[in-house]
Amino acid sequence: FVDSVEILTINDNTARMAAVSARQIHVADQVDPKLVAMIENAPGVRILRSPGKGFYCFLAHCNTAPFDSNDLRMALKLAIDRQEILDKVLGGYGTIGNDYPVNAAYALAPDDIEQRVYDPEQAAFYYERSGHEGPIVLRVADAAFPGAIDAAQLYSARAAAAGITIQVQREPDDGYWTDVWNVQPFSASYWGGRPTQNSRYMTNFVSTAEWNDTRFFNPQFDQIIANARAELDTDKRKALYRDAAMIVRDEGGLILPVFNDYLDAYTDDVRGLVPDISNGTSGGYAASRVWFDS
Numbered sequence: 210f211v212d213s214v215e216i217l218t219i220n221d222n223t224a225r226m227a228a229v230s231a232r233q234i235h236v237a238d239q240v241d242p243k244l245v246a247m248i249e250n251a252p253g254v255r256i257l258r259s260p261g262k263g264f265y266c267f268l269a270h271c272n273t274a275p276f277d278s279n280d281l282r283m284a285l286k287l288a289i290d291r292q293e294i295l296d297k298v299l300g301g302y303g304t305i306g307n308d309y310p311v312n313a314a315y316a317l318a319p320d321d322i323e324q325r326v327y328d329p330e331q332a333a334f335y336y337e338r339s340g341h342e343g344p345i346v347l348r349v350a351d352a353a354f355p356g357a358i359d360a361a362q363l364y365s366a367r368a369a370a371a372g373i374t375i376q377v378q379r380e381p382d383d384g385y386w387t388d389v390w391n392v393q394p395f396s397a398s399y400w401g402g403r404p405t406q407n408s409r410y411m412t413n414f415v416s417t418a419e420w421n422d423t424r425f426f427n428p429q430f431d432q433i434i435a436n437a438r439a440e441l442d443t444d445k446r447k448a449l450y451r452d453a454a455m456i457v458r459d460e461g462g463l464i465l466p467v468f469n470d471y472l473d474a475y476t477d478d479v480r481g482l483v484p485d486i487s488n489g490t491s492g493g494y495a496a497s498r499v500w501f502d503s
Contacts, residue, residue: 210498211501214496216496219234222239222240223244225237226241226244226474229474230247232254236482236499237473238490239355240355240473241355241356242298242299242302242355242356242472243300243356245302245472248474253477253478254476255474255475255477256473256474257471257474257475257483257484258484259470259472259473259486259489260304260314260468260486261402261468261484261486261488262314262315262402262403262409262487262488263399263400263402263468263488264310264400264465265294265299265353265356265465265467266306266397266398266399266464266465266466267289267395267396267466268390268396268398268422268423268462268464269282269394269423269462270394270424271425271462272424272426273394275341278339278340278341279460280336280339282460283335284334284339284371285332285464286325287327287328287332287371288327288329288332288336288364288367288368288370288373289364290327290363290364291466291467292327293367294466297359297363298359299356299467299470302469302472303467303469305468306465306466306467307322308458308465309322309454309455309461309465310400310409310414311409311454314486315405317446317447319447319454322451325458329370329371332368336371336372337372343374344375345373345376346378347361347364347376347378347395348380348393348395348396349379349396350382350385350397351382352382352386353398354397354399357397358377361375362377364466391420391422398422399469400413401488401489402487403487406450406453407434407437410434414457415430415431416428423461423462424462425457425460425463427456430456437449437450471484471488471489472489473489473490473491477502478502479499480500481500482498
């Protein structure tokens with residue numbers, strides 16, 4: 210294995226990819242899907258694609274007007290074209306989401322919940338029922354996730370067909386995670402995976418979660434998660450987690466269009482960089498897993 214590791218922060222996507230393409234660095238994470246073809250054409254550089262538990266999303270604070278209306282939240286969930294975002298923003302490197310933070314990479318994941326699809330007519334119905342009028346400001350930055358600006362603009366365009374005006378406000382990358390995420394009531398974000406469904410929901414969905422970034426406070430949901438954690442019968446536990454997913458899907462402020470594949474670029478002299486469903490850069494273990502081809 211390697212004797213030492215130096216970790217650099219290169220926030221600009223193009224600069225980060227240029228560095229690995231020029232072999233100035235050995236591994237680069239969070240490859241923008243639009244740059245995959247360019248990187249693969251660079252001599253001596255490869256792409257590691259790792260399907261996993263991470264997702265790209267938009268977050269609405271359930272306790273802040275106008276998002277305290279579940280009708281409005283439902284309208285926003287029906288006004289997004291998930292397939293379009295997967296195809297055009299992720300280049301197909303991912304899978305469709307369904308507004309709850311669990312996919313098939315998790316044990317006991319629900320497998321029978323109807324897939325939510327883009328439906329401008331139903332979105333318009335819920336939007337009118339919400340009584341809201343005027344633009345809805347969606348704050349986003351490149352730092353939120355690769356292609357976040359493009360995803361927000363596609364979202365805005367499709368929502369317009371339902372009579373919903375989403376005003377995309379681009380924010381600076383610097384300070385996004387302190388000044389916008391978990392502060393502003395409607396923003397873009399991403400989450401990496403967690404080892405279990407319990408830890409996924411405990412991180413940012415139960416009422417007491419420090420990172421409750423949708424301001425979702427639901428005592429029934431909290432109790433279901435507690436019950437699932439204590440349940441030893443596998444079938445009963447799976448049923449409880451399905452109930453939890455349905456509550457988040459139908460009542461929460463999470464708008465989850467896609468689960469992203471993790472895309473890392475690396476030079477071809479690096480060995481041991483293997484896919485890991487938990488996160489990018491080999492589940493965050495690249496530093497301890499890799500060695501150089503001698």
